[in-house]
Amino acid sequence: SFTVGRVVREREPGAGFRTIMRIGRAGEKLVSYASVITETYRHFGRLGLGAVFGSKRLKAVVVHGDQALKVADPPRYRDLYSRVFNEAVRSTLMKKYHDLGTAANVLPLNAMKALPTKNLTQQGFEGAEDISGEALAERYLGRRIACSNCPVACIHLAALREPYVDEPYFYKTTFVSYDYELLYSLGSMIGVGDAQGLLKLIHRVDELGLDAMSTGVALAWATEAYLRGVVGDDEVLVKLSWGDVDAYLKAVGYIVDQPNEFYASLAKGVEVAASRYGGLDFALSFGGLEMPGYQTGLAAYVGYLTGARHSHLDSAGYSLDQRALREGRRPTPSEVAEALVKEEAWRQVLTSLVVCLFAREIYRPGLVAEALSLVGLNLSVDDLNRLGVEILRDKQRFKLREGFDPLRLRVPKRILEAPTPMGEVREEDVREAVRRYFELLGLQ
Structure with missing residues (x-):
């Protein structure tokens, strides 16, 4: 995938005003969780968009823009731009993302016993310190880069130095992008506590064009299945063991x-x-998509099951769990469903506007309405909230039309056995919250 990017950059015009999306060999081979790589270090990883590209024999897409939106009121635009810019670079809202990135989550989640470890067979990871955002920044951080026109620079690149076999004192340096989900899925989830080994794994997954989360969860299931004797040497071809x-x-x-x-x-x-080989009880997929990196409680798991993309970023259930934990309360399944619908509906607005979800605390409803008015779109906060619900409902309606049945979702047995910071998760609570979520959208 890296070579493809270089070739396309050399051949196509529009440098500085284009984006390049391409797939690796995983997409060509139709791996169901193949990713699409964009801007070298960012990915459309979940749900197998890379396999869709591969099925169409589409290796890359270049998008080149040459127009701009007309601003209705330039002075107001400059004022709003300054406010957003200052919040992004001078307030504490984005400091975490610039300093350590989402890798800052490793140690707090491990302390909470919410860092998924060895396919959820263990609470807390003994190697968390060595693969934490702090350790990687101190020992490996080589560069910070940003998405186009973003002042935050939250993409953290580790400098991985590997010696050439036949030349002493001569090293190959590879820049490897890392963030929390990769450190979880290719680190704690499969027992890898060696930072250099973890970076090698991340690089290999990126090089092939695989979704790191699904790959890590697949390896975790395969490891446990092998260690339990569910599958043998003839299947796995290599002796799998944690780490x-x-x-x-x-x-x-x-x-x-x-x-x-x-x-x-x-x-x-x-x-x-x-489903084919056995071990379904410890196969950690939700709606067919492998688990994200938060073992925080009921809201996280229900969010994985109900989200339009079955992603932790759909409705941030993990954040709801953490807030409830801080407040010392345990939300009911109905309260969980209501909070998830509200959050996911608003995120439809943000993602429709291509707002980075890291900046969601900056792009509050009032500010979004104000920004849209500057390009001639006069929508109130109520209008925006209504649109968010409509978009979410349409997405879920499409899934239902195509055969998705929320009442028949498999709840992985392992999540009912493994403790969370919010205590035991009960299957009846999960199913009640799922039912209520779709009821709130008028789809039950």
């Missing part, structure tokens, strides 16, 4: 190359592999 980076590097390649039926199944996700 074995070399074995995982080989297994990642096998997911893409699919040398046997086991890896062909694993390339379709843990739901498919576990």
Whole structure:
């Protein structure tokens, strides 16, 4: 995927005003969780967009802009721009993302016993310190870069130095983008506590064009299945054990190359592999999508099941859990559903406007309405909230039309066994919250 980006940059016009999206070999091989890489270090990772590209024999897309929106009131625009800019670079709202990035989450979540570890067989990871955002920044951080026109620079690149075999004192340096979800999925989730080994894994996954979260969860399930004897040497082809980076590097390649039926199944996700080989009780997928990195409680799990993309970023249930924990309360399933719908509906507005969700505390409803008025779109906060609900309802209605049935969702048994900071998660609470979520959208 890196070579493709270089070739496209050299051949296509519009430098500085374009974006390049491309796939790696995982997309070409139709791995169900193949990603689309954009701007080298960012990814459309979840839900297998890379496989869609591959199915159409589409290697890359270049988008080149040459027009701008007309501003209705330039003085007001400059004033609003200054306010947003100052909040982004001078307030504390974005400081976390600039300093350590989302990798700052590793230690707090580990302290809460909410960092998923070894396929949720263990609460708390003994190697968390070594793969934390703080440790990576101190030992490996080489650069910070930003998305186009963003002043925050939240993309953290580790400088991975590897010696050439035949030349002493000569090193190859590779810049590897890392953030929390990669540190969880290719770190604690599979027991990798060696930072250099973890960076090698991240780089290999990026190089092949795989979604890191799904890959890590797939490897975690495969490791536990192998250690339990559910699958054997003939299936996994390499002796998998927690923390074995070399074995995982080989297994990642096998997911893409699919040398046997086991890896062909694993390339379709843990739901498919576990349904065929066994071990469904510890296959951590939600609505068919592998688990994100938050073992915080009921709201997180319900958010994974109900979200339009089954992503933690759909409705941030993990944040609701953490807030409830700080406040010392335990929301009912109905309260969880109401909070998730409200949050996910507003995020439809933000993502429709291509607002980075890291900046969601800056782009509050009143500010969004004000910004839109400057380009001639006069929408009240109520209008925006109504649009958010309509967009969310339409997305969910489309899924229902295509065969999605929320009442038949599989709830992974493992999440009912593994403690969370909010205590035990009960299946009846999960199902009641899911039912209520769709009822609130008028879809039940």
